[in-house]
Amino acid sequence: MFHRVFEQYQRARTQFVQAVAELATRPQNIETLQNAGVMALLRPLLLDVVPNIQQTAAMALGRLANYNNDLAEAVVKGDILPQLVYSLAEQNRFYKKAAAFVLRAVAKHSPQLAQAIVNCGALDTLVICLEDFDPGVKEAASWALGYIARHNAELSQAVVDAGAIPFLVLCIQEPETALRRIAASALSDVSKHSPELAQTVVDAGAIAHLAQMIFNPDAKLKRQVLSALSQIAKHSVDLAEMVVEAEIFPVVLTCLKDSDEYVKKNAATLIREIAKHTPELSQLIVNAGGVAAVIDCIGCCKGNVRLPGIMMLGYVAAHSENLAMAVILSKAIPQLAVCLSEEPEDHIKAAAAWSLGQIGRHTPEHARAVAVANVLPVLLSFYMASESAEDLQVKTKKALKNILQNCTHLPSLEPLLYDAPPNILKHVVGQFSKVLPHDPKARRLFVTSGGLKKVQEIKAEAGSLLQEYINTINNCYPEEIVRYYSPEYSEALLERVENYQPVL
Amino acid sequence: MLPRKSRGARRKLGATIRSFGSQGGRRKTKQHRLFFPRRFTPFVRPSGLYFLSSPSAFTQFETTLSHIFHTHTNTPPCVVWYSPVAMATACTPSREAGWEGARMVTLARLQERLPGLKEDYFHRNRYVDQYRKSEYNAAVKIQSWLRGCKVRAYIRYLNKMMVFIQKWWRGYQARKIFRKMAETAYFIMKMNFYNEMAVRIQKRWRGYYVRKYIHNYYALKRYLEAIALNNEMIRKELEEFAEMKEKEEAKKALEREERKKDYLARKMHYLLSTEQIAGIYNSPYRKSPDPMELQLRKVKPLKEKKKQIPKELHWQACIDDSFGFQRVPALPPIQRQKPQGPFRDPAEVQQQRYKPFEEFLKVAASEASLKLAREKLKQEEWRNRVHDNVFLPFSGHEPDTYVPSMQRASKYGQSSYGLKHFREEHPEKWIGKKLSVSPSSSPEKTVGDFQEIYAEICKEKMLEVLLLFS
Numbered sequence: 001m002f003h004r005v006f007e008q009y010q011r012a013r014t015q016f017v018q019a020v021a022e023l024a025t026r027p028q029n030i031e032t033l034q035n036a037g038v039m040a041l042l043r044p045l046l047l048d049v050v051p052n053i054q055q056t057a058a059m060a061l062g063r064l065a066n067y068n069n070d071l072a073e074a075v076v077k078g079d080i081l082p083q084l085v086y087s088l089a090e091q092n093r094f095y096k097k098a099a100a101f102v103l104r105a106v107a108k109h110s111p112q113l114a115q116a117i118v119n120c121g122a123l124d125t126l127v128i129c130l131e132d133f134d135p136g137v138k139e140a141a142s143w144a145l146g147y148i149a150r151h152n153a154e155l156s157q158a159v160v161d162a163g164a165i166p167f168l169v170l171c172i173q174e175p176e177t178a179l180r181r182i183a184a185s186a187l188s189d190v191s192k193h194s195p196e197l198a199q200t201v202v203d204a205g206a207i208a209h210l211a212q213m214i215f216n217p218d219a220k221l222k223r224q225v226l227s228a229l230s231q232i233a234k235h236s237v238d239l240a241e242m243v244v245e246a247e248i249f250p251v252v253l254t255c256l257k258d259s260d261e262y263v264k265k266n267a268a269t270l271i272r273e274i275a276k277h278t279p280e281l282s283q284l285i286v287n288a289g290g291v292a293a294v295i296d297c298i299g300c301c302k303g304n305v306r307l308p309g310i311m312m313l314g315y316v317a318a319h320s321e322n323l324a325m326a327v328i329l330s331k332a333i334p335q336l337a338v339c340l341s342e343e344p345e346d347h348i349k350a351a352a353a354w355s356l357g358q359i360g361r362h363t364p365e366h367a368r369a370v371a372v373a374n375v376l377p378v379l380l381s382f383y384m385a386s387e388s389a390e391d392l393q394v395k396t397k398k399a400l401k402n403i404l405q406n407c408t409h410l411p412s413l414e415p416l417l418y419d420a421p422p423n424i425l426k427h428v429v430g431q432f433s434k435v436l437p438h439d440p441k442a443r444r445l446f447v448t449s450g451g452l453k454k455v456q457e458i459k460a461e462a463g464s465l466l467q468e469y470i471n472t473i474n475n476c477y478p479e480e481i482v483r484y485y486s487p488e489y490s491e492a493l494l495e496r497v498e499n500y501q502p503v504l
Numbered sequence: 505m506l507p508r509k510s511r512g513a514r515r516k517l518g519a520t521i522r523s524f525g526s527q528g529g530r531r532k533t534k535q536h537r538l539f540f541p542r543r544f545t546p547f548v549r550p551s552g553l554y555f556l557s558s559p560s561a562f563t564q565f566e567t568t569l570s571h572i573f574h575t576h577t578n579t580p581p582c583v584v585w586y587s588p589v590a591m592a593t594a595c596t597p598s599r600e601a602g603w604e605g606a607r608m609v610t611l612a613r614l615q616e617r618l619p620g621l622k623e624d625y626f627h628r629n630r631y632v633d634q635y636r637k638s639e640y641n642a643a644v645k646i647q648s649w650l651r652g653c654k655v656r657a658y659i660r661y662l663n664k665m666m667v668f669i670q671k672w673w674r675g676y677q678a679r680k681i682f683r684k685m686a687e688t689a690y691f692i693m694k695m696n697f698y699n700e701m702a703v704r705i706q707k708r709w710r711g712y713y714v715r716k717y718i719h720n721y722y723a724l725k726r727y728l729e730a731i732a733l734n735n736e737m738i739r740k741e742l743e744e745f746a747e748m749k750e751k752e753e754a755k756k757a758l759e760r761e762e763r764k765k766d767y768l769a770r771k772m773h774y775l776l777s778t779e780q781i782a783g784i785y786n787s788p789y790r791k792s793p794d795p796m797e798l799q800l801r802k803v804k805p806l807k808e809k810k811k812q813i814p815k816e817l818h819w820q821a822c823i824d825d826s827f828g829f830q831r832v833p834a835l836p837p838i839q840r841q842k843p844q845g846p847f848r849d850p851a852e853v854q855q856q857r858y859k860p861f862e863e864f865l866k867v868a869a870s871e872a873s874l875k876l877a878r879e880k881l882k883q884e885e886w887r888n889r890v891h892d893n894v895f896l897p898f899s900g901h902e903p904d905t906y907v908p909s910m911q912r913a914s915k916y917g918q919s920s921y922g923l924k925h926f927r928e929e930h931p932e933k934w935i936g937k938k939l940s941v942s943p944s945s946s947p948e949k950t951v952g953d954f955q956e957i958y959a960e961i962c963k964e965k966m967l968e969v970l971l972l973f974s
Contacts, residue, residue: 254745257742257746258749259750259753292734292735292736296739325728326728326731329731330735
């Protein structure tokens, strides 16, 4: 008799919780659920006597909190977290998993929410969960820790202070791929904020294990591993050298050929983060053939995946002229030119322009290599285009300036004479004024191609640098030729005809 | 003191000589100005006046002056003052004539001359008085002139000396500075030269060094060539790697496809043609049967599918499921607009529609509930038993051998009390033949248990039914 009453009640609770959990999976239901006051109803169910109901309630809560910031805030304001944290330490593994899921869902939205979780003392219990026997619990806990650490350096520091790093490093060594993946991602999130945090991760011996996992066939794991390595390497030369010392080098290059886009992107990012520190590290990458691999990678993918590769080429070329020459020899310029003209997004164009500028700024030889690829008019057009972003304009201008100041390849400079604005024209004319006095053939070509005429048409302010350059060019030619090509010559001739008194 | 020189030389040195004015033996120079010899101690006292008492004294003074100014420089300067008494004394005869006689004669002569002398003396005094004033004035004038000359000469002299000293001092100083300047200029010139040479050496050396070790063109060229080669190799290797990967992928995809096809064939095995009737894949109008037909022939038909446990439950499967966990259908949508017309509330309709089937308990209770209960009990027993050697309670179970404790062992032997016997037994005095019975469970007991359980269940059900009907 009584038994039946209780049974009914329990069955109803179970049904309710399960229905809510089921409904919470669909985003369109969530608002209705919230309006129906589901939070207040779920909260007592978290303390239910039946574990099954507890778990399902936690799961429903997690799904709700996962949906948006407001619901996550509602979870925090409803004082649900302390209950969760308390039972996280006590209950069985299924409940632990569900509770960690709620924490993760709350922490994901904003630093404040993550801080609220830290304030509840969840970190310690999560770290205890990392010691759990069940891989599922470990996975959920490391996921939650990763989401907490993701936001800022203080939260990461809190995670580190809770002693999570050694356990995360242990988790990387587990056989379960999902756990490894999430532990690697958590390590990446921790180490991305500051050199000190990255150093803690390195001190826990993460690099060796991460480096081993590059061989893993699982693409998602590879993504996280490469991301973690790049987050470690990005901070300082020492850390980058430690990453390099883990003998990642020929192996990472194979990741650039992976079928997964994100693996490619993260591998390129890793190489970029290493290359940007010193010329020596760049040299190492060049010697390992990394530049060629990156260039191939740029060639075979699209969009944002290209970006780290493009920037890596720029960093390598910026270090020294020999490295820039190596980059040129690896046939980087055609690829960059393709990126510059094909990519629809401005920031990728800007990166390509920057890289080209870095390659071409060293010597006339370098500038010539860039100019021959017919990059200058493209750069100029982006600089002039009104719809291109400000950053792109700045980058293209700098690149043009860098290249033009070294360029002595006149045929590629000539088109710029016709449509460059004065601040670019200054450099173009300056290069002509440097080359023409010493090169008779070029002087002849300059006249026949109409360059001289164009130069005469330029209206420069007296005493400006541009005027000086123009004067230098004019001095290379006989006066009557200069006058012949100056724009008012025909009028002047006609005037002379008018003023002429015929001799009879 | 300059040495004597020839006339020409002396003329050249005239200025010097004149300025010194101390040339020995050159008394009569042509110069008119007065000069004081070097060692001449000035004899003019600032307030001194020289009294000249007579015209002869005046002349005498003149000679004295000339004497002073033209005397040899070595003679110490002196001024002689001629007083009348001294002059009288000078006129006295010498002592050679003998003191007595001479004195008398002289006296007589003097007395003879006395009246005239008096007159003369008077005249002379008058004469002196008459000219005293003008003489005095003249003397003052001369003295003032002379002194002025002397002071001016002295100042000029000092000036000359000063110029001389300054000239030499300045010359000395300027020469010193000049020497220093020349030295510095020379040093600078030398340094410039050395620097220039050093630059030349360094230039050569650095050019050589840089060309040899730093910007070795040939090494650079070789390096770049090597890089190009290396790049080619890496590209090729990566290409191979990618190809390999692609092949693997393709193989996997093929396998997947194969499996899918296989599954499909098994599923549609009923489309296989028989001896009599051709299946749809084995059209008689075709030359050869469809590959699907061949596939169908190869595979076995799919067996009846077992009911699968929903995937979501996989980790919930081991939860304590005491009340029979039952999945419920999805709840009806909460807020829906009520349709226009004489319809019931949609929620009500939904509820009606999704209402789970309720059965009578009589129907709900399975026929095999007894069997199930038995099964359950068996399972329970099986689950609870961890070990085949069941741990039996102490009563009725004696250990095989007795191991004496150390405390109880003694050299005097053991008493049998407690081991062999606890108390004295006298079985012969027993009335009945009583033997100990082992408490093992009999199979009848179990059956009885089940019957009891069954009866209880029935009673319960009856009660429920009664309640329902009442």
